[in-house]
Amino acid sequence: MWDTLIVQPFTNVLLLITMLVQNFGVAIILFTILIKLITFPLTAKQIKSSQAMQELQKNPRYLKMQEKYKDNKEKLAEEQMKLYKELGVSPFSSCLPMLIQFPIIIGLYQSIMRAMASTPLELIKLERIVYPFIDPNRILPIQNRFLWMDLGQPERLMIAGIGIPVLAILVVLSTIVQTRVMTPPTEPGSEQTAAMTNSMNMMMPIMMGIISYQFSAGLALYFLVSNLTTIAQYGAMGKTDWSRIFPWIKTKPKPSKPVIVIPDLPDEEEEEPVIVEKVSKPSARASAKRQRPKMKK
Template sequence: MDTIFGPLYTAVSWIIVQFHKLYSLVFDEDSGWAWGLSIVSLVIVLRIALIPLFVKQIKATRNMQALQPRMKKIQERYKNDRQRQSEEMMKLYKETGTNPLSSCLPILAQSPFFLALYQVLNKIAMGREVGVLDQGLVDSARNAHIFGAPIAARFMDSADKVEALGATLVNVRVVTVIMILLMSASQFYTQRQLMTKNVDLTVKTPFMQQQKMLMYVFPIIFAVFGINFPVGVLVYWLTTNVWTLGQQMYIIKRNPTPGSLAYKQRQEKLRAKGKLKEDPAEVETKKAVETARANRQQPRRMTKAQRQAAAAQAEAKQAEAEAEANEARTEAGAETEKAAGQKPSMTKETPEGGRPARTGQQSKKKPGQRKGSQRPKHPSKK
């Protein structure tokens, strides 16, 4: 392992030594402040270098959230054919340019440096040279204490080993327990912040359930493995958790996921400051809804007499409307007859109780014409 991780041991120890020289100008070179801040600075350097990967992680996480409904349909459609299901999933990833492993890139990229730091602190605890740390620097780091606990001590170390490092077992365990609790709490809050504020709540997917499970699993994993970490490694991991929390808060505030609670809160703030231009169609819809609500009147209760009067009034209006319609139709018929050139029939006064008497000229029948079937000649015909 030393052969494989040798270059990493050198890189990690060199960064720590450079920062130790810087902090030794302010603190005692053998103090826990000088060595502890050097480890914190190592974390900051690594996390700054990993910012591009963190951006890719955010994009990959959002893409995975957006693909969850389609992935769920594929799983339901090919639930009895695992091979076809995997093929369709890979096809979906290829079409959308999504890589499921992108969300793990920052953790995977940190892992080699984390393991290298772990081994460097182990060798310091054993008093062995490592990387660019010569024996003098190893002895200085080995005797450095953070709140009374050596940076190379662990929770599970024996009392004799802790006393050899110039500390007591109680101090080591109190410091390690506090740091493990802070480390687990920061991890839990980071995951909870992601779930409650930066997830599209309008879409219920299995991805959300997985994230919710990780919110509880990760802190437990950190607590279990934390008892075997040296104090210096706990400083490293607590620092990287705090960095992740702050970085995530910044991203959620500046660029939240559409549809999430943080997105809605940001839109409201921008709207209140007048920096958000609303969609005209949305504005018109809101105005229409408000107008309808303002004009809406609740039905009033009426007595029986009032209901009867209202019904009679309605019937009178209906009868009046029908009369007007009939009159209009009669006038329209008269105008039609006049336009067609029909002459009004000449009649004498009708005797009381009898039919109207026709004139002699009109009463004569033309040959071949039936009685009562006389039609007016067309003006164009002679």
């Protein structure tokens, strides 16, 4: 099922691109970008949702709520959910696009590995899943050579007799940039979360570097292109503070952004909070609810 729905179509598209451009390295690059473009609406949604959540966490009412109910987790959760509902923000809305993207990314990785068949048995298995519109004899086995790399082997650029893992280094660097781009700035009071995020941000590039160093260059190339595309997508959405990543870049102060203005946290006795103004775009349901006249009991 997984193979038929995800891996086989992906592999065939990859083979088709390879057949058209006559270069497997270029095909991996184009295919990765293509998949990233197709999944861009999901990425954009994920970015927007996480941005909304970040904005919300800066809100005085939210912060006050944290302080007020710090000893009553249940109540805190209840109040938070109420606030999310009022503002049309869902804490899970950034997870869903990520969950949908996950199988696509796994499928992409598997299709690249499958197309790089390096033994007769792998070739036999690859030939079997080729769709009729691709002539396997024209394309198989795939020429794995790309620039100085053998895409089927771990990459090393020989300089003065020393094999330098250029691709693995680039993967590490791009992963550092990508994690920084994707990680929101630390909020005061969330030191523990920040520590966790920092260790993840430290480990991810190391882990990706080790895998790229030891795995075939084709996979490392995919990692690199995928990282660069993600960075570009974040950049294109204007959600990146480049000075956080490259401190030598000076960014102009941005015009003040619309702020969610919410009145102080109501006392527990109060039934309904009254929203004074809300500039950020809430969900349709939340807008409708807001415009409805409130009946005092």
